[in-house]
Amino acid sequence: MQQPIFIYTALPCEAQPLIGHFRLKKDLRVQAFAVFRRENICLTVTGIGKSAMAAGIAYTQALFAEPAYPVMLNAGIAGHKYHPLGSVFLANKITDADSQKCHYPPIVFKPPCAATSIQTYAKPQLAYRHDELCDMEASAFYETAARFTTGELIQALKVVSDNENHSAAQVTAQAASEMLAAHIGVIVQVLGQVDKLSASLAVTGPQGLNELLGRYHFSVNGQQQLKNKLARWELLGGGPSVFEAMDGVRDGKGVLKRLEEKIRELEFYL
Structure with missing residues (x-):
């Protein structure tokens, strides 16, 4: 894995197996968050909750932002009504329980585990009322990470730590670490797959970027949005027809709006 990889966990116990596997060392220059690094991998322990996760991502990216397409992974534990303890899932839908805003992490590779949906709550959930994973960070993770890289390079992986027969109040730090450690192989496979996607973009950059920048005016933020x-x-298989999709578009804002519309059409047909 050679592309810049950023891993975010809420808890130190979730981070510990990853720190050990990747032989990460704590960056003592960073005080606001616990940050562990080695070569191209950076892991940040953000703390619990949506605000902490969003702040941790923004802070880390401000310090270590990469010009390439960074891979971003949220790894941690989650609850579910009936899935067995230790089950592992990738998120294919993330819903913020407060705002009801939904995100759909595109999984454009063959995943090494099952995929399912997550509800993100502001407070711990001790009742299991629905058939979705529940956590406290995933929605903020995805929404914030999407400001820094493209959605296909953002993944959330959760291990079931509690259910109706074993509540969240019974989960210990040691148990959480052991559950994550049991799926290090899955995490490595996910990172490897997403790393390949990132590498394919890093070689030449997305098709049409320079041409569109030359044809339309974009703000600095708009240039980053266009790039993403x-x-x-490209990762969804849109091909070179991006220019045909720009008929009638007069400015950079119009380009971004049209691209978003066309991307949604591609996602619908996948």
């Missing part, structure tokens, strides 16, 4: 949306278009 074109990368998503």
Whole structure:
């Protein structure tokens, strides 16, 4: 794995197996969060909750932002009504329980585990009322990470730590670490797959980027949005027809809006 990889966990116990496997060392220069690094991998322990996760991502990216397409992974524990303890899942839908805003992490590779949906709550859930994983960070993770890279390079992996027969109040730090450690192989496979996607973009950049930058005016933020949306278009198999999709578009904002519309069409047909 050679592309820049950023891993975010809420808890130190979730981070510990990853720190050990990747032989990460704590960056003592960073005080606001516990950050562990080695070569191209950076792991940040953000703390519990949506605000902490969003702040941890923003802070880490401000310090270590990469010009390439970074891979971003949220690894941690989650609850579920009936899934067995230790079950592992990738998120294919993340819903913020407060705002009801939904995110759909694109899984454009063959996943090494099952995929399912997550509800993110502001408070711990001790009742299991629905057939979705529940956690306290995933929605903020995805929404914030999407500001820094394209959606296909953002993944959330959760291990079931509690259910109706074993409540969240019974989960110990040691048990959480052991559950994550049992799926290090799955985590490595996910990172490897996403790393390949990132590498394919890093070689030449997304098709059409320079041409569109030359044809339309974009703000600095707009240039980053264009880069990410074109990368998503390419990873979803949109092909070179991006220019045909721009008929009638007069400015950079129009380009971004049209690209978003076309990407949604591609996602619908996948």
